[in-house]
Amino acid sequence: MSMSFREMEDTARLRRQYLPVLEHQHDLIELTLHQLRRVLSARPLARRAHRAGAWCHDTLRPSGAIFSLAWQPYRTDTLSEFSSLSDFLEGHATTTYTLPHRVDGTGFVVYDGAAYFNRERTRNILKFDLHTRAKSGEAIIPDANYHDTSPYRWGGKSDLDLSADESGLWVVYATERNHGRVVVSKINPYTLRVEGTWDTVYDKRSAANAFLVCGVLYVLRSFGAEDRIDFMFSTHLGAGATVHIPFPNPYRFITSVSYNPQDGHLYVWNNYHVLRYEIEFGTKRETNGQLYRFG
Template sequence: MMLPILLLLLPVLSPALAWIPVEDWESGNVTASVGDSGQCVCHVYVPDTTFPADRVQHMQQVSKDLILEVEIQMDKMVSYEGKLEIYLKELTELTVRVAMLQSSGDNYIKLDFELLRIELREFDALVSQLRDSLNSSSPLFDSLYTEIHNMTLIVNQLETYDKTNLNVIRFEFAKLQKKLEECQKEQDSFKPDIGNCNHTGIMSLSKPMVVQVNAHLNGGYQYGGWGKDSKPVRGYESMYFYGAYSTPHVYDFYLYSDYEKLILRSNFKHHHLPNGWEGTGNNYIVHGNTIYYQHNTPFGMTKLNLTSSKYDSRVIPAASQRFSYRYADNQNLDFAADENGLWVMYASEESMGKIVLAKLDEKSFGIADEWNTGAYKELAGNAFMACGVMYATRSVDLNTEEIFYAFDTKTREEKQLNIRFQKFQEKYTNLDYNPTEQKLYMYNNGYYVSYNVKFNRE
């Protein structure tokens, strides 16, 4: 530390020597002599009254203060350098975020833009603080200011685009809401008049209401059926049934207490058909807390009481195993229920493959009456009953089915119809009308599907 002090003293001492009057130099204040080695040695005597000792002390203090200040400023520079590195890294990340906004602004909301704007203001304040602290300007600061300004403009512009997109979304939402209202009006137009058959027949079906894939969560279970009891006993009005298989065979049924339990696949009972009581085909129904299905051996009708688990069977001598609906094999006996009771449809050799409609006596489990229709079973996709009228369906294309035939058991009159409706998928194995809701239940290639039925009451 002596060297800086001596260096600082030189400019002080030199002027002090210059202030000594010339006469003092000549009056003995300066002496000369010859040294031991023959060199010339000059001796200068400066009077105490002329030496600025107080200034030397002051300069020493100033020197200490300057050294301390330099150390403080160096610490500040190190601190600012660290902060600058951190904020430059954050500024780089912010640049990336703005670039992402530019490429996919639709995925951001107003809050994202506001946060970006706040961060940009913080960066602007930081740059100003650094410049003021260093009391200088440089191309680096100018570049930072320019970058922050440009990013602010981009964010403002992107927010404008976002507001535009938001308006588009609002417009699309309004259109969707309008469609939903129209759909609701359509559903209201299908408001059922339960039990009333004072009409001239089916006018139309609603759009398909696809619930979900089957309870096995397996698209391979394309054979089966689902629905509700068409004459529920007290306490089971909300019960649903379901059964599905990978082949056209029937070996178990699942019961669900209500619609929510059906969706959650939480059954309260599982009926596994014992050996000798297995079924075939998929045109079974639940009526009066009893399942009616087609038996294998011997070929005939079977019913299972869901309360007592008691089985019973009957054979229809004329029914043939040679005729089935076009979408699946072994659909020989098709059970149905409507406002007038319980039915079964089949084809015989005598009818040459045309559907024979039979009214069942629920107590005796026998046939009460029969009608021959003009609908070929193998050309039909399925058939069902509603208010004593048999309706047969057929395929129009992959996504469209139509009710093409009707047979009225009261008048024995048959009609050609053209009532088209949408299918969720091409093939279905179960289609049944439920009079307690005036709905059609369809098992469509592994999915639960239903339709509201609208009758012509004019």
């Protein structure tokens, strides 16, 4: 099946933009010309002491280090680093960081040696340098609802959810201007300036969680039974689509979903358990073109 001229242009642009990150993942280079087809059954790894939290790798720097944030209301101010997966599973932290402010929600991310999180009781994104152990930036996300105004369905002050993919740093949130529906903004990780914003039609409080892959937002519908991804939004096309992709949920209380572009896996915290999912992508032809209904 031959590509259209527009698709060939898009492919060339993606190669130029993402090749430095994807040099060891050639099969992901043309990801936006494909679509998420399946989320494979989770691989349970360990049980944690906290019901809610998040865990991730540095999404830009190749490293075996793992970062973990266990969330408790009004008491979350510690980030833990583990040198390897085995150390993380055994609970042997290499170091811990005391953050300069407490954290709302579980939507933190580590990108290029810095942790980014939502400062408690604010619509601010804070950048914390892991090398200097100090705050290195803070910025307001304009009009963003915060502190349980528009959280994910599980609650947890999860109004602002940071995400990272092959194209950089993102924040998922809602605004009153968009009637409480999901908004996606691209954030410059070094200046914290908003580089682009897209409004969607998806009610933020109906979403269980969300993540981005190559500039495409995927929204998880339920954090309990019958979980599924039921909405996607392409920031490249500026439009969304209804989809139905089952999302295995063995412990019935997902509090974070983090995509890692280094290995193409999803890192999930689910009701005291940490899990890792593999995901599969298929072309429009393989999926009979049923997923892409933009417009």
